[in-house]
Amino acid sequence: MSYTLGVDIGTFETKGVLVDATGAIIAQASRAHKMLVPQSGWAEHRAEDDWWGDFVFVTTALLRDSHVEPEEIVAVACSAIGPCMLPVDAAGKPLMNGVLYGVDTRASAQISELTERIGAEVIMARCGNALTSQSVGPKILWLKQQRPEIYAQTAMVLSATPYLTWKLTGDYVMDHYTAANFSPLYDVNTLSWAEDLAAGIIAVDRLPRLAWSTEIAGHVTAEAAAKTGLAVGTPVTVGTIDAAAEAVSVGVRDPGEMMMMYGSTIFIIQLTALPVRDPRMWYAPWLYPGQHASMAGLATSGTLTHWFRDQFARELGDGAFGILASEAAASPKGAKGLLCLPYFSGERTPIHDAGAVGAFFGLNLTHQRGDLFRAVLEGIASGTAHVMEVCRELGAEPVRVLAVGGGTKNAVWMQATSDIGGVPQSVAEKTIGASYGDAFLAAVAVGRVLPDEIAEWNPVARVVQPVSEAVYARQYPLWKRLYLQTRDIAHELGGVV
Known part of the structure; x- marks a missing residue:
């Protein structure tokens, strides 16, 4: 038998699922955590505890409860809340709590500043999105202006899923879907970081390399294997934001x-x-x-x-x-x-x-x-x-x-x-959610299923009519x-x- 493992970090809970080659659920695990609200308009998570700590907890629980051998897991995929802003130092250590997605509105002034500086029409044409509380670029500018001592130590800015991928593989990688939320740093026309738009915010070499969600980001390191129980060398996909994995899970x-x-x-x-x-x-x-x-x-x-x-x-x-x-x-x-x-x-x-x-x-x-x-x-x-x-x-x-x-x-x-x-x-x-979508995307990444086979894994059960x-x-x-x-x-x- 072969299995794929999916883990999703949500706003209040982390969920993990282990499935077999047909999409049948072998084991599930979860762990609750809190959203921190240090002041009105702010929303944060502790990356080491709420993201990585939860991943370790649910993964070890899945292996323990399923009695599946780690070597039988052919791929791992992660998703997480996003887009988030997490500055890390040269060793990959978080320099502050992760700043969450659009529920965190601390960068309102920076949204206005960047919109005026770059121009709303240019941002829409190049980035495909107006700057809002969902955009990570203004939050990085907030970091530069309001926490310059942390900004000076920042070697890389991550979101939640790339942080997990780094902890598992030692590589900094981000999927295009997540990157598009880093406006105005990402150009949707070239599918690349926009060095000219990023000027004055952050150098693009401090942003992860870009790839598609079902590409292999790397493989589980010895250090990560010792923490999680996974086998060294297990393929890890690039992953994505939780909502995208959730959409996949139900057949979109x-x-x-x-x-x-x-x-x-x-x-x-x-x-x-x-x-x-x-x-x-x-x-x-x-x-x-x-x-x-x-x-x-x-x-x-x-x-x-x-x-x-x-x-x-x-x-x-x-x-x-x-x-x-x-x-x-x-x-x-x-x-x-x-x-x-x-x-x-x-x-x-x-x-x-x-x-x-x-x-x-x-x-x-x-x-x-x-x-x-x-x-x-x-x-x-x-x-x-x-x-x-x-x-x-x-x-x-x-x-x-x-x-x-x-x-x-x-x-x-x-x-x-x-x-x-x-x-x-x-x-x-x-209706498990994103973790099930992750397990399916992991299977796609290693060629076990095709993207349209999700309907066989998870058929429609009922319809609510208006x-x-x-x-x-x-x-x-x-x-x-x-x-x-x-x-x-x-x-x-x-x-x-």
């Missing part, structure tokens, strides 16, 4: 197909025949040469449901989410006229407003906890519908939506997303107006100009 493979990931954030990836470039969305080359991805992401989704549970249902213990879901299901659609803006960490696509704030609007004395929780779920669903609206405007309406992630277990959330967004959602048989609801037809336009009519107040409250 052809233009027009879209992955909707219900995780700590809603993240959307749609494959397109040609590049779709619009400042409201993100663009990247896909995991294989010649393919393209249009992407979107909300800032707080699962994170917001966790916040609600911790603030209003802490006393319910481990069963809190189940009880909250039941209470939300008992509340009528529209939550008795209650609107929720889910912008509790600003917002990413399509409004790209770091100064946006969360709000409940329409409260009265008849509202109960279940109404508020339904409003939270419908607020997130409205944010998702807003993205779908932009997709249609750009002529990129999806032909199929594949849903994945922990939120797919919440029937109210799923149905509200279909109803407000007007889209059916297919749910695959296995229902036309008069209450949503009335409330969704009001939800959009609520943000527009309170935006100036929100910015003044937060000091955003």
Whole structure:
């Protein structure tokens, strides 16, 4: 027998899976960690503990529980949250916590500075993306300006997956999909680092070499083998960001197909025949040469449901989410006229407003906890519908939506997303997530399967159909107006100009 191993580092949890040549799951393991919020607008992980430490933990657990011999594992693939910014020294040691993806909004001033210096049109033409909180380039400039002593020691800037790849192989490698999020440092037209645009931010020799996700980055070193239990010389793929691996895991493979990931954030990836470039969305080359991805992401989704549970249902213990879901299901659609803006960490696509704030609007004395929780779920669903609206405007309406992630277990959330967004959602048989996609990509990398064989590994199990609801037809336009009519107040409250 031969096996592939996939490990994914998420915002709050690391998951690993070991599968056989048919895609059957042999073993699973996970480990929780925390997102650090040192101050408002910041979001961080400890790279050595939360990324590498978790990888070691789940890998050793998989080998122990499966009784698979390390030599039987033919390839390893990793994915992780991203894009992140992690400066390391000449020995590869992290110089600070890893700065997370778009939920970290510390570089707002640098976004404005670089957009003005380079020009918004040039950035869009060369990088395929406007500069937003998702962009790593402004965060590197923040490092240079605000932490010059760390910047001076920086030999390489990594994201989470390249850090794991380095720990396993000793090589600094990054996939093109991740690199496209390093705007304005990456040129999507030449598929290379843009030395001229990077001037004044960082020298491109301090960025990893570029490769495709299913290329082999290197092989497990003796040092990494001693830590993980893996065999020395095991091939390690270049890997990618978690959302991309998650899309692969549920069968996204052809233009027009879209992955909707219900995780700590809603993240959307749609494959397109040609590049779709619009400042409201993100663009990247896909995991294989010649393919393209249009992407979107909300800032707080699962994170917001966790916040609600911790603030209003802490006393319910481990069963809190189940009880909250039941209470939300008992509340009528529209939550008795209650609107929720889910912008509790600003917002990413399509409004790209770091100064946006969360709000409940329409409260009265008849509202109960279940109404508020339904409003939270419908607020997130409205944010998702807003993205779908932009997709249609750009002529990129999806032909199929594949849903994945922990939120797919919440029937109210799923149905509200279909109803407000007007889209059916297919749910695959296995909803493990990115780690399963990693295991499949590892198999692709060593020639055990072809990319389109994911449908055999993970067929569709059910479909959530949209229902036309008069209450949503009335409330969704009001939800959009609520943000527009309170935006100036929100910015003044937060000091955003």
